[in-house]
Amino acid sequence: MKVSVPSSYLGHESAKMLAVGNGDVSTGPARAPDIGPLWDDGCSCGRVLKVESETFWVLISARCKTRRVVAMDAARCTLAVTMASSGQAFREFEQAGWESASVVAKYHEHISAVTTQSVEALLDAAGIRSGSRVLDVATGAGYIAGAAAQRGADAIGIDFSAAQVQMARDRYPSLRFEQADAEALPFDSQSFDAVVNGFGMCHFPNPDIALREAFRVLKAGGRIAFTVWDIPERAVGFGAVYAAVRAHGSVGVGPPAGPNFFLLSDPERGTKALLTAGFVSPSCRQVPQVWRLSDPDEVFQSLVEGTVRAAATIRAQSPPAREAIRAAIRNAVAGYRRGDSYEVPMSAALATAVKP
Numbered sequence: 001m002k003v004s005v006p007s008s009y010l011g012h013e014s015a016k017m018l019a020v021g022n023g024d025v026s027t028g029p030a031r032a033p034d035i036g037p038l039w040d041d042g043c044s045c046g047r048v049l050k051v052e053s054e055t056f057w058v059l060i061s062a063r064c065k066t067r068r069v070v071a072m073d074a075a076r077c078t079l080a081v082t083m084a085s086s087g088q089a090f091r092e093f094e095q096a097g098w099e100s101a102s103v104v105a106k107y108h109e110h111i112s113a114v115t116t117q118s119v120e121a122l123l124d125a126a127g128i129r130s131g132s133r134v135l136d137v138a139t140g141a142g143y144i145a146g147a148a149a150q151r152g153a154d155a156i157g158i159d160f161s162a163a164q165v166q167m168a169r170d171r172y173p174s175l176r177f178e179q180a181d182a183e184a185l186p187f188d189s190q191s192f193d194a195v196v197n198g199f200g201m202c203h204f205p206n207p208d209i210a211l212r213e214a215f216r217v218l219k220a221g222g223r224i225a226f227t228v229w230d231i232p233e234r235a236v237g238f239g240a241v242y243a244a245v246r247a248h249g250s251v252g253v254g255p256p257a258g259p260n261f262f263l264l265s266d267p268e269r270g271t272k273a274l275l276t277a278g279f280v281s282p283s284c285r286q287v288p289q290v291w292r293l294s295d296p297d298e299v300f301q302s303l304v305e306g307t308v309r310a311a312a313t314i315r316a317q318s319p320p321a322r323e324a325i326r327a328a329i330r331n332a333v334a335g336y337r338r339g340d341s342y343e344v345p346m347s348a349a350l351a352t353a354v355k356p
């Protein structure tokens with residue numbers, strides 16, 4: 001089915017108008033006979049309205065619990081709709097992992113020392129200053145919300161893990177943290193000057209939906225900025241893990257299928273995702289970060305103890321494969337020896353854009 005949507009309807013809360021039919025793109029309000037439901041499974045979110053003999057409108061309620069419109073491209077007359085349950089297994093897997101008190105503690109102990117190196121660059125990219133109303137999505141222990149508050153911003157953090165939200169509240173008692181899903185934000189449209197997200201996107205089953213939600217809650221002129229791990233060659237800790245699994249183990253075992261971990265590390269894909277969500281003026285750049293270690297085995301150990309997806313991939317390997325993977329990671333890290341310690345490159349890819 002060929003579909004088009006006027007971009008002015010993106011982000012509306014009540015209903016979305018889409019023109020469909022013989023490939024013609026037509027825009028404008030439809031006042032036409034309702035000729036029936038769009039879907040044949042009883043879901044009432046889509047109605048087909050007839051405009052002319054070969055041209056129809058489709059009305060899709062944005063409040064549908066069953067379906068979600070994940071991408072619309074007026075220029076190419078395409079519409080992508082997922083069932084809301086899509087990615088459910090992956091979401092449940094991630095959430096269960098991030099609810100573990102020991103994963104949260106180990107992430108904080110070992111990995112946050114790396115991710116916090118790009119916080120100031122992220123806040124600069126989002127234009128955070130005193131008085132900015134900021135939403136920190138996938139806040140973890142609240143690092144970015146806390147740094148935004150240091151600049152005088154009015155910052156709120158959300159995370160779907162109750163364990164992370166508790167840790168954030170303990171660390172920053174004067175700030176507000178809520179348990180919420182990045183793909184269904186519990187905030188009014190147009191209520192923030194900036195949405196920031198540090199290393200959260202690679203954990204979402206539908207990053208496109210998370211971007212659309214960020215778009216919705218931003219005011220016009222507001223900025224989004226997010227970081228993800230850079231490409232495997234520059235985020236060497238993670239790159240070494242997946243290279244070792246490919247060389248010595250099995251890639252398709254462990255966690256339920258989810259989006260490619262490095263999907264948005266590619267500036268072209270990051271730019272496209274931002275434009276698809278409705279943002280303008282996208283830009284992507286690298287932010288150098290370094291993982292300082294005293295022992296080359298720490299990368300393997302920290303990732304097994306303080307992450308969710310990488311850890312599950314490693315745990316699912318056979319014992320001999322796991323040992324080979326551990327040795328391969330140790331060797332890769334050993335190449336970054338500086339005096340008595342190791343300095344492993346762990347760059348971030350930072351993307352930013354504006355809501356028009």
Ligand SMILES: C[S@@+](CC[C@H](N)C(=O)[O-])C[C@H]1O[C@@H](n2cnc3c(N)ncnc32)[C@H](O)[C@@H]1O
Binds near residue numbers: 115139203
């Ligand atoms: C790698 S940590 C990043 C934490 C922190 N922002 C940082 O920069 O270190 C990823 C966080 O995303 C959260 N998360 C994953 N999927 C989520 C979702 N769908 N909605 C909200 N939070 C999510 C996890 O609970 C975890 O706290």
